[in-house]
Amino acid sequence: MTNHETVIKTRGLTKRFGRRTALDRLDLEVPAGVIVGYLGPNGAGKTTTIRLLAGLIRPSAGSALVFGFDAADQYDTIQRRIGYLPGDFVAYPDLTGAQYLEYFARLYGGVDRNRIELLAKRFDLDLTVRIGTLSRGNRQKAGIIQAFMHEPDLLILDEPTAGLDPLMQREFRALLRETRQAGRTVFLSSHVLSEVEAVADTVAILRAGRLVTVQSVQALKDRARRRLDLTFAGSPPAGRIHAVPGVQQVTLDGHTAHVAVTGSTAELIKAVAPYDVTNVLSHEADLEAVFLDFYDDPEAP
Numbered sequence: 233m234t235n236h237e238t239v240i241k242t243r244g245l246t247k248r249f250g251r252r253t254a255l256d257r258l259d260l261e262v263p264a265g266v267i268v269g270y271l272g273p274n275g276a277g278k279t280t281t282i283r284l285l286a287g288l289i290r291p292s293a294g295s296a297l298v299f300g301f302d303a304a305d306q307y308d309t310i311q312r313r314i315g316y317l318p319g320d321f322v323a324y325p326d327l328t329g330a331q332y333l334e335y336f337a338r339l340y341g342g343v344d345r346n347r348i349e350l351l352a353k354r355f356d357l358d359l360t361v362r363i364g365t366l367s368r369g370n371r372q373k374a375g376i377i378q379a380f381m382h383e384p385d386l387l388i389l390d391e392p393t394a395g396l397d398p399l400m401q402r403e404f405r406a407l408l409r410e411t412r413q414a415g416r417t418v419f420l421s422s423h424v425l426s427e428v429e430a431v432a433d434t435v436a437i438l439r440a441g442r443l444v445t446v447q448s449v450q451a452l453k454d455r456a457r458r459r460l461d462l463t464f465a466g467s468p469p470a471g472r473i474h475a476v477p478g479v480q481q482v483t484l485d486g487h488t489a490h491v492a493v494t495g496s497t498a499e500l501i502k503a504v505a506p507y508d509v510t511n512v513l514s515h516e517a518d519l520e521a522v523f524l525d526f527y528d529d530p531e532a533p
């Protein structure tokens with residue numbers, strides 16, 4: 233597979249449930265080898281999109297192509313190349329983890345048993361325990377192994393880290409990075425911004441069934457406001473700081489200037505360098521605020 237391939241391509245993809253439009257004319261393209269985070273408030277249509285891509289439901293209008301095949305009509309052709317993790321994953325309670333994975337391995341036309349065992353070890357999952365008696369997090373691990381074990385070219389993951397403890401989330405992120413490294417593609421939905429920010433190349437934001445924006449994580453960070461506390465030996469050069477492009481706000485507190493700036497902070501640092509700066513404290517970019525702007529529906533009552 234070349235890295236220029238378009239893995240997912242939707243055109244006017246629409247899903248209605250009765251009179252409710254869960255997904256409204258989605259146009260989305262995902263190239264090979266990237267991790268896309270699919271974000272949106274509750275009920276935005278994330279799960280609906282994922283189920284359309286996984287061929288589980290049919291669109292009311294428009295189309296979803298995966299590897300150039302129609303996700304609804306030609307799913308059998310692409311099934312082995314896809315790893316799918318459903319969101320509300322309550323599967324086969326009477327099977328042990330091993331039996332459950334064996335069942336899927338047969339569906340995928342065979343999977344290297346060593347790979348299953350390696351993944352189970354990596355995620356610290358006991359495969360001899362019945363799925364029904366596993367904790368939520370451990371059940372999620374079984375689902376993750378099921379999605380990754382046949383090394384599919386595309387992973388479609390609905391809230392993959394739900395229920396995982398921080399250690400396992402870290403392991404999962406490492407697995408995602410390895411997956412991208414291998415040139416494979418990941419489409420994952422999430423509510424957790426920090427988690428998407430940590431792994432995704434691109435974020436797509438959905439609101440009330442409509443795609444609001446698709447941006448690189450870097451572009452979002454550039455948009456975000458950053459706060460810097462600059463402390464000077466003497467009085468802060470407030471006028472000079474104000475004049476720097478991107479500076480939004482300057483508040484003085486003794487020898488310290490609290491500065492809010494959008495985009496790069498390089499210009500600001502350059503501008504104050506000739507003054508006697510004794511300390512610089514940089515706070516994390518406030519991505520959350522950028523997202524809330526996108527989430528906020530100006531047309532809502």
Ligand SMILES: Nc1ncnc2c1ncn2[C@@H]1O[C@H](COP(=O)(O)OP(=O)(O)OP(=O)(O)O)[C@@H](O)[C@H]1O
Pocket residue numbers: 249252253254272273274275276277278279280281
């Ligand atoms: N099978 C269904 N029948 C009727 N309505 C549905 C069905 N599935 C989804 N919906 C509706 O479609 C809309 C989108 O739901 P969806 O589950 O895709 O949202 P989501 O973004 O995944 O939400 P969440 O973050 O809460 O999981 C919601 O209003 C939901 O009630």
